[in-house]
Amino acid sequence: MRKILLGTTGVVGAALIGMGAAQAQTAPTVRVGGYFEFTGGYIDDTQDRNAVVIPNSGGRTVSRDKVDFRSDAELHIFVTGKAANGLSYGATIEFQIDNMVTNTGSQSGAGTGVDTDEVYGFVSSPTLGTLRFGDEDSAASLMAVSVPGPTQLGISASWDEFVAQAPDGNRYILADINDGNDATKIIYLSPQFFGLDFGVSYAPNGREGEEYRSVAGGLQRDPTDSIRNELSGAIRYRGSFGNIGVTAGFGAMRADAQDNAVNLQDITQYQAGLQVSGFGLTVGGMYSWGKFAGVTRAALLPGRDNSTNYALGASYAIGAFTLGAFYGKAERDNGPIQADRTQTLWGLGAAYTLAPGLELFANYTNVKDRNIALGSGVLAPAGNGPGQRDRDIDVIVVGTRLAF
């Protein structure tokens, strides 16, 4: 009997030893994702009126066409794996159809070039949090809480892709806290404790990819090249009380201005946001403020003060439909002796899910832009027409998007 017991204990022991080998690591997976989008727009813009001079006509002008079609696509590659010790790791590589903005800010205009969007690697520990490194949004953007809305309706969504640039080079100025422009950075994202988590990121300068510029044209490490030491951080809360979900967040960023003859001011931006959702309805808003110029993290001319953005919105999901509306306003300081630029927006829209991953959408956005400055900082000439300081835009967008 003793021998029987010994023998059988051996069997169970061998089973126990075998268990260790069974907990092998998860083999890596490679996935491809992305989207294709087609949109048609109807644009009524006061800056389009008589905006085009017909060549060799003695200065005769015509208005821009009101209808345009666009197509857009991105292809994403996701590589993920899990080690035996629980550590997840991977990389995300996103290819986008882009208008190819060159290093100097000019556009090649081809409209069909392909370059990379976000390109980053990550490691994630089940206890310590996640580290992302590469060309990725800043921590404040990754954790930002903002205005809800159906596909392609929002403060800087589809409408601005159909309109011409304002005299200062910006189509829109009302936006969430800047996303860090995918400048190459390191991001730490913490575990979540009782619904709270935080993130921080650091980018040494504003360049991305393996970018280096010729010695003649300067290097990305030159203090004159771009903003430097960009630090970004955010904290957010996600929880639910009964059937009501609450998401709240606060984010902040700062960066040194590039060295410049006019002594540009260092950049700061903050954003607070709140979303409350229940019974298919989500309402939310954001308020953003700080010392920055234009849309995003551009250094501010001396003598200029705070910029502000705020927006409120709601979306309601009923079956395959999502309906939404928003209102928002942005203000930029145009200097001590000039009126502030204001951009006021409201919009209505809907999206219909035709099949999983396939949506149809339609929306209307109304834009009122006042006191637009020129690139030099001086107000554009008075008037509501091409190259002038005021502007009114109505945009209707209808389209479809396929995501996989």
Added chain:
Amino acid sequence: MRRLRTLFMVGLTAAALAGCSSLSDNMRVPGQDEYRDDSKRAQVRGRLAGEDGILLFGTDRSRRSDAADSSGAGIGVNAFLWRATLDTLSFMPLAGTPDPFGGVVVTDWYTPPGTSGERFRATAYILGRQLRSDGVRIVVFRQELRNGAWVDVPVSASTAAELEDQVLNRARELRAQSTAAAR
């Protein structure tokens, strides 16, 4: 005053200790998809293929939980119990191909290292689609070499029960991992 401070410290330590278990219950690392994504892809509800991206290479582990308890899944018995049984009995050679539809795993004869005169084999039956403690039954056979011939001898009743416990523990682990992976 000093006593008050001591009392306060004791209270604080007790509160911190009590908080420890609830901290671990309320701590997790957010998934990679729980951050704001400004890609247009992120706004669309659902995905064309029903999963996040189309799998080009590797094995999709996230779907195991779907297969475990649903009726129309690819195997006929509970996937956690099935996998756990294979893991547990993997130290023995398998006889033939296991049958995932009938839920039967039959091992070949196995001689534990260090013994030469005895050998074992096991048959495991997974009895249903539910992950239940009575969902697996294991029968162990044992033979001894006597005068050059293998002879059947009795097996301690607890051996099969211990193996069943191993399977159930492993199934529980697999389910916990699967739930964690799906979060």
